[in-house]
Amino acid sequence: MNNIGNESSHSLFISDLHLCVSRPTINKAFIHFLQNTAIKAENLFILGDLFEYWAGDDDLSHETHTDIIEAIKNLTDAGTQVFFMHGNRDFLIGTQFSKATNITLLPDPSEINLYGRRILISHGDELCTEDIRYQSFRAQVRSSAWQAEFLAHPLSARKAQIEALRLQSEQEKSHKTAEIMDVNSGAVKALLRQHEYPAIFIHGHTHRPNTHHIEVDGHQCKRIVLGDWYEQSSCLRLDANGFS
Numbered sequence: 001m002n003n004i005g006n007e008s009s010h011s012l013f014i015s016d017l018h019l020c021v022s023r024p025t026i027n028k029a030f031i032h033f034l035q036n037t038a039i040k041a042e043n044l045f046i047l048g049d050l051f052e053y054w055a056g057d058d059d060l061s062h063e064t065h066t067d068i069i070e071a072i073k074n075l076t077d078a079g080t081q082v083f084f085m086h087g088n089r090d091f092l093i094g095t096q097f098s099k100a101t102n103i104t105l106l107p108d109p110s111e112i113n114l115y116g117r118r119i120l121i122s123h124g125d126e127l128c129t130e131d132i133r134y135q136s137f138r139a140q141v142r143s144s145a146w147q148a149e150f151l152a153h154p155l156s157a158r159k160a161q162i163e164a165l166r167l168q169s170e171q172e173k174s175h176k177t178a179e180i181m182d183v184n185s186g187a188v189k190a191l192l193r194q195h196e197y198p199a200i201f202i203h204g205h206t207h208r209p210n211t212h213h214i215e216v217d218g219h220q221c222k223r224i225v226l227g228d229w230y231e232q233s234s235c236l237r238l239d240a241n242g243f244s
């Protein structure tokens with residue numbers, strides 16, 4: 001934490017990079033971001049879907065992964081604290097990955113305190129409550145029983161199964177409306193109520209970057225949606241003066 005107390009003390013938030021072997025440009029952009037931008041930050045919060053998919057921590061040694069892991073490790077060694085929250089694509093990131101990179105895994109959702117602000121952070125997929133099929137799939141794959149059973153298969157078999165699931169999900173998505181795939185406003189309000197009305201709520205997942213001003217039970221809340229990294233590197237910065 002060598003940057004604390006520095007005048008330009010700030011934290012960064014990113015999500016939905018969807019890094020994968022077939023998109024080397026984004027992988028390079030991420031490594032460049034870690035080396036040149038994130039290194040100046042006190043904290044980096046990765047709010048899920050860093051990877052297009054994660055088949056298990058025994059996939060750490062894949063060439064694409066070793067470059068990314070080394071770059072994150074270099075960042076944490078340099079003093080930036082990196083916090084990671086699971087997305088719907090990379091929820092199998094576990095302790096081996098955390099140890100290799102020295103990141104801290106955060107539960108979804110989590111409350112954080114930065115520069116005098118109480119902030120709620122989440123990946124966001126759990127709030128898409130209108131997508132009933134996805135929520136039942138989510139409940140299944142987030143159970144420790146399912147994960148233990150899945151991780152017992154060889155890596156190659158897991159990757160094949162994930163590819164099949166991705167294909168199926170792409171096909172299903174084409175039949176889902178934009179509303180179904182967005183967060184549900186009732187679910188957002190319930191979450192904010194449960195966390196005693198934090199003034200700021202940051203999440204990703206929907207790939208619809210925006211700032212929404214909402215009122216819950218007379219409390220004002222800003223819901224900031226992070227952008228994805230498909231076309232550009234998208235990053236939210238917070239310091240004592242606010243967001244940019």
Ligand code: MN
Pocket residue numbers: 016048049087088089123125204205206
């Ligand atoms: Mn997602």
